[in-house]
Amino acid sequence: xxxxxSILIIAVLAACSRTESASAxxxxxxxxxxxxxxxxxxxxxxxxQAAAVKPVPAQLPEVVARVNGEAISGKELEDAIRxxxxxxxxxxxxxxxxxxxxxxDDMIGYRxxxxxxxxxxxxxxxxxxxxxxxxxxxxxxxxAQFQQALAAxxxxxxxxxxxxxxxxxxxxxxxxxxxxxxxxxxxxxTDFYNKNQDKF
Numbered sequence: 001x002x003x004x005x006s007i008l009i010i011a012v013l014a015a016c017s018r019t020e021s022a023s024a025x026x027x028x029x030x031x032x033x034x035x036x037x038x039x040x041x042x043x044x045x046x047x048x049q050a051a052a053v054k055p056v057p058a059q060l061p062e063v064v065a066r067v068n069g070e071a072i073s074g075k076e077l078e079d080a081i082r083x084x085x086x087x088x089x090x091x092x093x094x095x096x097x098x099x100x101x102x103x104x105d106d107m108i109g110y111r112x113x114x115x116x117x118x119x120x121x122x123x124x125x126x127x128x129x130x131x132x133x134x135x136x137x138x139x140x141x142x143x144a145q146f147q148q149a150l151a152a153x154x155x156x157x158x159x160x161x162x163x164x165x166x167x168x169x170x171x172x173x174x175x176x177x178x179x180x181x182x183x184x185x186x187x188x189x190t191d192f193y194n195k196n197q198d199k200f
Contacts, residue, residue, distance in 0.1 A: 056100045067111040117169040124168045132164045
């Protein structure tokens with residue numbers, strides 16, 4: 001659960017740091033020249049501009065996205081935004097649309113990873129789940145405070161276990177895709193350092 005929130009915090013910070021050009025409204029294209037029967041061939045017309053992006057409504061709909069038929073509810077998105085705001089501070093009004101869209105994009109990507117992990121039958125042993133949940137519990141002085149934290153988050157231990165299994169299966173999927181494909185030899189690191197000492 002905490003890892004999922006951390007992922008979302010990183011996602012919102014990334015969304016906030018995207019360049020202004022990505023969020024700028026598209027400029028109107030100049031009108032295409034009108035061809036007449038006697039005029040010379042004209043240059044091709046500019047491609048049509050994308051429609052303006054609608055602002056995120058103040059009241060989110062019940063379902064904000066479907067990922068291969070699996071719904072992401074407005075409440076899930078609001079909960080994710082609240083969790084981020086609880087750690088990183090409130091979302092500035094002028095950044096609201098960008099943050100909401102960025103977090104929703106990350107939620108969709110995460111849901112796709114979980115679905116792909118299930119399709120590939122990526123498994124996580126119960127012992128691994130138990131160890132991860134024990135690590136989460138160890139961050140609280142006692143079990144009563146852990147239970148209070150679950151209640152404050154409006155969740156249960158079973159939900160934490162499910163979230164942990166999803167996170168770990170998604171992580172295993174990513175590891176299986178990149179493990180062995182990205183290998184940096186120690187001499188390459190040394191060579192890079194020697195050539196770029198002024199940057200360190």
